[in-house]
Amino acid sequence: MMRSPRRYRLLLLVLGAALLLSCALSLAFGSAQVPLERVLAILAQRLFGISPEVAVNLGHDSIVWQLRAPRVLLGALVGAGLALVGTALQAVTRNPLADPHLLGVSSGAALGAVIVVLYLGEFAGLLSLPLAAFVGALASMLLVLAIASRSGRLESDRLLLAGVAVSFVMMAASNLLLFLGDHHAASSVLFWMLGGLGLARWELLWLPALCLLLALLVLLGLGRALNALMAGEHSAVSLGLEPRRVRVLVFVVASLLTGVLVSLSGAIGFVGLMLPHVARFLVGAEHRRLLPVSALLGALFLVWVDVAARTLLAPQDLPIGIATAAIGGVFFVALLRRR
Amino acid sequence: MQRLRIRELAWSPDGERPLLDAIDLAVDDGELVGLIGPNGSGKTSLLRCAYRFQRPSAGSVELDGEPLWQRSPRWCAQRVAVVLQEFPQDFGLSVREVAAMGRTPHKGLFDGDDNEDRRLVDQALARLGLSALAQQAFARLSGGEKQRALLARALVQQPHLLILDEPTNHLDPRYQLELLKQIKALGLASLASFHDLNLAAAFCERLYVLDQGRLVAAGTPAEVLTAELLLQVFGVQALVDTHPLAGHPRITWIV
Numbered sequence: 177m178m179r180s181p182r183r184y185r186l187l188l189l190v191l192g193a194a195l196l197l198s199c200a201l202s203l204a205f206g207s208a209q210v211p212l213e214r215v216l217a218i219l220a221q222r223l224f225g226i227s228p229e230v231a232v233n234l235g236h237d238s239i240v241w242q243l244r245a246p247r248v249l250l251g252a253l254v255g256a257g258l259a260l261v262g263t264a265l266q267a268v269t270r271n272p273l274a275d276p277h278l279l280g281v282s283s284g285a286a287l288g289a290v291i292v293v294l295y296l297g298e299f300a301g302l303l304s305l306p307l308a309a310f311v312g313a314l315a316s317m318l319l320v321l322a323i324a325s326r327s328g329r330l331e332s333d334r335l336l337l338a339g340v341a342v343s344f345v346m347m348a349a350s351n352l353l354l355f356l357g358d359h360h361a362a363s364s365v366l367f368w369m370l371g372g373l374g375l376a377r378w379e380l381l382w383l384p385a386l387c388l389l390l391a392l393l394v395l396l397g398l399g400r401a402l403n404a405l406m407a408g409e410h411s412a413v414s415l416g417l418e419p420r421r422v423r424v425l426v427f428v429v430a431s432l433l434t435g436v437l438v439s440l441s442g443a444i445g446f447v448g449l450m451l452p453h454v455a456r457f458l459v460g461a462e463h464r465r466l467l468p469v470s471a472l473l474g475a476l477f478l479v480w481v482d483v484a485a486r487t488l489l490a491p492q493d494l495p496i497g498i499a500t501a502a503i504g505g506v507f508f509v510a511l512l513r514r515r
Numbered sequence: 516m517q518r519l520r521i522r523e524l525a526w527s528p529d530g531e532r533p534l535l536d537a538i539d540l541a542v543d544d545g546e547l548v549g550l551i552g553p554n555g556s557g558k559t560s561l562l563r564c565a566y567r568f569q570r571p572s573a574g575s576v577e578l579d580g581e582p583l584w585q586r587s588p589r590w591c592a593q594r595v596a597v598v599l600q601e602f603p604q605d606f607g608l609s610v611r612e613v614a615a616m617g618r619t620p621h622k623g624l625f626d627g628d629d630n631e632d633r634r635l636v637d638q639a640l641a642r643l644g645l646s647a648l649a650q651q652a653f654a655r656l657s658g659g660e661k662q663r664a665l666l667a668r669a670l671v672q673q674p675h676l677l678i679l680d681e682p683t684n685h686l687d688p689r690y691q692l693e694l695l696k697q698i699k700a701l702g703l704a705s706l707a708s709f710h711d712l713n714l715a716a717a718f719c720e721r722l723y724v725l726d727q728g729r730l731v732a733a734g735t736p737a738e739v740l741t742a743e744l745l746l747q748v749f750g751v752q753a754l755v756d757t758h759p760l761a762g763h764p765r766i767t768w769i770v
Contacts, residue, residue, distance in 0.1 A: 397624040403608065404619055410599050413568045415672070416592025416620030460652075461607030 184465060187458065191472040198479045199252060203244050205483045207490035210236050242378075250376035251482040251496075252475035253384045254441045255451075257391065259474025261430040262448030263455065263467055264395050267402040268426045269332040275449035276434040279335075279427070280316040280342035282443040283350070285435060286369050288312025289442075290350040293365045294357040305368065306380070306439035313435030316342050321427065325420075331409075335423065371444035371497030373482055384436050391433045392471060398422060399464035406461065444497045446504030447474055453511070516544045517580070518676045518704035519565060524574035526564055533572065535560055535728045542676065542704045549715040549736075550708040552725035553749055558708040559680055561725065565706065566678050567591045579675060592620035596669035598662070598679045610656065610664050611649040614639055617671030639670040643697060659690030666697065679707035683714055716740055716763045724748060740764045 203215045218240045220226040258276055265274040276282065292299070292308035324331075324338040350369075354362045395402070401422045404412040412419045438444075455470035478496075481503060485494040519542040527533040535557045542548045550558050563569045564576055567583055576583040578594055596617065608616075614636050615628065622632075640646050643663045648656065653664060662682060669677055682698065683691040691711070695718045698705060709715040715722055716736040724732040724739055726748045732739045745753045745766065752769040759765075 400616070400619045400622060403612070403616055407606070407608075407613075407616065408599075410563075410568060410597070411616075413588060414566050414592060414595070414597035414599070414678075415616060416587075416589035418588055456607050460609060460612070462609075462612045 184459060188468060188472070191469065191476065195252065195472055195476050195479070198476055199248050202248050202479050202483045203240050206239070206244060206486045207492075208239055210240055215240055246378045246381055247373045247376040247482065248479055249381055250384065250440060251373050251478045253381070253388055254373070254437045254444060255447055255474035255476070255478025256471040257384065257388045257433050257437045257474070258444065258448040259451035259455070259470045259477075260388070260391060260395065260467060261434050263452040263463070263470040264398075264402060264426050265430055265448075266452055267406045267461075267463060268423050269336055270406060270408070271332065271336060272453070273449065274336065275446075276430065276438075277443060277445060277448070278343070279339040279431060279434070280320045280346060281313045281431050281434045282438050283343045283346035284316025284319075285309035285313040285438040286365075286443060287316075287346045287350040287353075289368055289439075290353050290357075290365050293368075294353055294361050303380075306375070309439030310435045312346075313431065313438060316346055317428070317431035317435070321424070332423070335427070367495060368442045369497075370495030371442035371500070372485075372493060372495050373441055374493055375440055380440060384440060387433050387436045388471075391429050392467065394429050395426070395467055396464060398426065399462075399467065402426075402463040403461070406463075442495075442497060444478070444500055446500045447478060450504045450507060451477055518542050518544060518578065519706060520575075520577040520580075521561075521565065522575050522577070524561075524564060524571045524576065526560055526569060526571045530572065533728060535564070535571075538574070538730055540706075540723055540730070540733075542706050544704050545702050546720040547699060547705045547707065547718055549719035549722045550706065550725060551710075551712060551715055551722055556725040557728040558725055560728075562597075562678055562680050562706065562708060566595050566597045589620050592672065594675045596672040596674035596677055598665045598669050598677070598682055600662075600680065600684060606652075606654045608653050609649065610645055610651050610653055610660075610667075611636060611640065613653045613664050614645075614649075614667040614671050617668040617673075620672065635671050635673070636667075639667040642670065643667045657690075658685050659687070659694065662686065662690070662694055663697070666694070670701065675704060677701070677703045677705040677707075679705065681708050681710055683709070683711060712740065712745075712766050716766065717758070717761060736764050740766060 200216070200219060201212070203219070204210055204212045214236050218237055222241055261276040262274070265276065265279070266272055286309070288308040288311050289305055292304050296304070296308070298304045320335070320338045320342045323342065324335045326334065354365060401417050404415045404417055405419060405422060409419055451474045452470050455466055455473050459465045459469050481499050482496055485496040485499045488494050521538055521540040524535060524538040525533045526535040538561060550561065552558050560569070564571050567588055570584060578591065583591055615632065618628070618632050618635070640649055643666055645660070645663055645667055648660065653661065656664060677698070679698070682694060686694065691714060695714060699718060719736060721734060722736055722739045723730055724744065731748060732744055740755060742753050742755050745751060745755070754767040754769055756765055757763070
């Protein structure tokens with residue numbers, strides 16, 4: 177494990193560089209072939225204003241800059257966010273299997289999306305789906321909090337159980353609506369529920385970016401508290417913390433971030449469950465070190481999985497949730513066998 | 516100076532029949548006070564009231580002369596450190612990181628670790644003979660080493676009062692004696708619960724005996740540990756004589 181500060185900084189640097197490089201490289205992949213030199217020329221022109229030596233055709237420019245670039249960035253943001261949320265939730269619930277979707281946020285978001293697609297239509301244009309998904313996420317988060325808190329306490333097992341219960345009810349509701357609704361709409365909802373980065377637009381990126389940054393700051397500030405809560409309820413109290421407050425704060429931050437991410441990308445499973453374990457394997461469980469690594473790994477992971485999702489069934493887009501779940505499952509089996 | 520003062524304390528989990536009642540207890544600077552009693556007599560509950568985990572339904576808990584429940588958990592944690600037997604299964608922290616957790620009540624949200632923090636952690640680890648294990652995973656330690664690491668965390672907290680819930684449980688005799696000697700050597704006001712009465716007799720200045728949520732005896736080990744009391748509280752016949760080398764009471768159970 178990399179416990180020495182120098183090696184830790186080196187690791188951050190390497191991961192950061194790998195992420196930047198991956199973002200650039202991944203722009204070359206997709207159903208339409210764009211050679212890597214072209215991609216780099218387009219990037220040089222767009223980012224640094226360097227005019228290309230070879231003429232870049234407008235088609236390539238719009239594919240790389242208008243379609244793929246926001247998609248790659250959204251992938252990085254979603255991956256980082258889900259891994260971050262998973263890491264924090266695993267600490268406050270003291271459950272290594274906690275992940276963003278366990279709290280009912282994703283199924284709430286899905287229900288919101290189903291209602292919009294099937295019944296309301298595009299009431300707010302491009303934003304209607306994300307907006308409805310976010311409202312659904314928020315509603316289910318409040319529901320879980322209300323059910324889980326009892327006489328001023330908020331215990332981790334009640335939180336998890338309430339999350340699972342709300343999740344199932346929400347899922348049942350959206351499945352029922354899908355079953356009753358018309359099939360054409362159902363397939364578009366299904367695609368969104370399986371997760372995909374196809375909704376990415378430059379105009380929509382600032383919101384997840386801002387939320388991710390805020391969440392990272394809050395969680396880093398709570399780093400010591402997360403360590404203590406992971407050690408147990410009594411340890412946390414004896415170290416001067418109020419576990420309920422920390423849990424509510426982490427839970428609200430997690431739900432808001434997940435809500436925003438899910439509303440843009442659908443429910444992408446396994447990232448929030450798996451990457452925290454990889455990160456912990458690399459740097460241990462001290463959260464002030466763990467959180468940044470976890471976020472970087474999540475971003476890196478999702479950028480490359482999305483490359484797979486774009487290319488495997490090209491020109492079709494494979495729902496990224498299917499890819500993450502498949503990779504995640506295999507990964508976990510490998511991890512189990514190594515132990 | 517009186518560090519901990521508990522007056523007329525009562526506690527009940529559901530607001531009905533109290534599990535603790537009419538408890539008066541004090542711990543002075545530099546003394547190790549033992550809390551003994553049968554299973555379910557309320558030892559752990561009483562300790563929890565003393566480290567601000569559960570709020571007494573009546574009476575008061577004072578720390579350094581100030582009512583505990585009128586101050587914040589943080590204030591309390593800056594003065595009281597607790598050694599419990601609570602750690603989760605897959606605990607990914609190193610020994611050093613566990614010890615460093617003791618700085619939590621002294622640091623603000625975004626404070627990093629400064630040299631003072633590192634010095635305190637180094638000092639505590641060295642004092643408990645853990646320096647060589649500092650980078651090891653806490654989960655891989657033996658039971659005795661884990662207890663020592665938790666004691667190191669308590670030390671890093673720089674407390675005025677140390678609370679220990681059955682610190683010698685699950686330890687072999689060597690580790691039991693070693694740990695208690697180390698606790699004694701800290702010279703802190705300490706309140707610890709014990710199952711092993713001979714250990715309590717050997718290391719504590721004073722003992723309190725709990726039975727069914729009430730204090731039934733208090734005093735030096737020699738005053739408290741009598742055959743009559745042991746029969747009355749624990750329901751077991753015992754032979755009590757004096758330890759031939761150390762002079763404290765020695766208990767031999769009669770089976």
